Amino acid sequence: MQLKYIWFPLGAVLIWAGNTVISKMAAAVIAPEDISFYRWLLAAALMSPFLARQTWRDRARIRPHLGKIAVLGLLGMVLFQSLAYFAAATSSATSMGMIVSLMPLLTLLLSIRLLSEPPTVGTVAGGLVSLAGLSILIGRGHPLQLFEHGVVVGDLLMLLAAVFYGLYGVLLRRWALPLPTWQLLYMQVLTAVVLLFPGFVFGHHSPVNAENLPILLYAGIAASIISQFLWMRGVAHLGANRCSIFVNLMPVFTVIIAVAALDEELHGYHAVGGLITLAGVIMAQALKQRLALRARSD
Numbered sequence: 001m002q003l004k005y006i007w008f009p010l011g012a013v014l015i016w017a018g019n020t021v022i023s024k025m026a027a028a029v030i031a032p033e034d035i036s037f038y039r040w041l042l043a044a045a046l047m048s049p050f051l052a053r054q055t056w057r058d059r060a061r062i063r064p065h066l067g068k069i070a071v072l073g074l075l076g077m078v079l080f081q082s083l084a085y086f087a088a089a090t091s092s093a094t095s096m097g098m099i100v101s102l103m104p105l106l107t108l109l110l111s112i113r114l115l116s117e118p119p120t121v122g123t124v125a126g127g128l129v130s131l132a133g134l135s136i137l138i139g140r141g142h143p144l145q146l147f148e149h150g151v152v153v154g155d156l157l158m159l160l161a162a163v164f165y166g167l168y169g170v171l172l173r174r175w176a177l178p179l180p181t182w183q184l185l186y187m188q189v190l191t192a193v194v195l196l197f198p199g200f201v202f203g204h205h206s207p208v209n210a211e212n213l214p215i216l217l218y219a220g221i222a223a224s225i226i227s228q229f230l231w232m233r234g235v236a237h238l239g240a241n242r243c244s245i246f247v248n249l250m251p252v253f254t255v256i257i258a259v260a261a262l263d264e265e266l267h268g269y270h271a272v273g274g275l276i277t278l279a280g281v282i283m284a285q286a287l288k289q290r291l292a293l294r295a296r297s298d
Helices: 007-026 032-057 059-087 093-100 103-114 121-138 143-149 153-175 181-202 213-238 240-262 268-286
Strands: none
Touching (some): 007 213, 007 240, 032 059, 032 213, 093 240, 093 268, 103 121, 181 213
16 A cells, blocks of 8 residues: 555545534524525535536436436435434534444445445444444443433434445446536435525525534635545555555544544543444454355355
8 A cells, every 4th residue: 555645535535534523513503494405505506617618518318327326326315314414413524423433334234235345354243343333322321221311313313324335336337427526416416406495496595604604615615626636536446445444543633633623521431322323434444354154055
């Protein structure tokens, strides 16, 4: 691995971790449906001068893939980030960051079903370990009390968001649409703007002001465009598998930023549940040995 290129995926993951904290900060100053729409509208406005003309020229080549592009935009841009904004109302940034760290594992588990990839020792063992860690995290250190007191709604919404993004990653790989990366991203951003517009029109309107403008700029520029550029450059130089390792640092970065920016307290269950969950994710990525499944005989 060439060390000079690790700054690309590292920078992308750092921005994503910051965006988790930004989502928590946004909960107090702007409605979820508004920041979701404004974020992708800003991204579309900044990308259009560079991509709109060529995309229009390629419309005949793009048209057959519009249905799949719409699904990808719905999963990756609309549902994932919108649920994160709603989750931030009741979940802490620390918990959100740790739950998001499950995405690599969820992607592997979904690949077994949707890509017909054989299960490995890592996906099974890592899945069970991560489930144990997640129960400690969501149960606030008392997983058995989940049955008595329930869970924080925000944690469940964040878990659902992670599932949607895991599905997004699997479908992106399964379909492998024959479009340039930036053009595919641009089309998904435009899809998000269209899908989010009704919610913006009929939702609670929050005016853009000095308090929420920096949050919108971070979400629309850093998290939507710059991080994507850094990640694509990292994949180009290091490969997707090597870059995916850096995603494991996201909960660490999120905790550090949340403690510094939001004065969130790091409880014991955060440390224990987070470390166990992260260990399961790493096991799923590292243990590649396929499970030997016996064929059933009558």
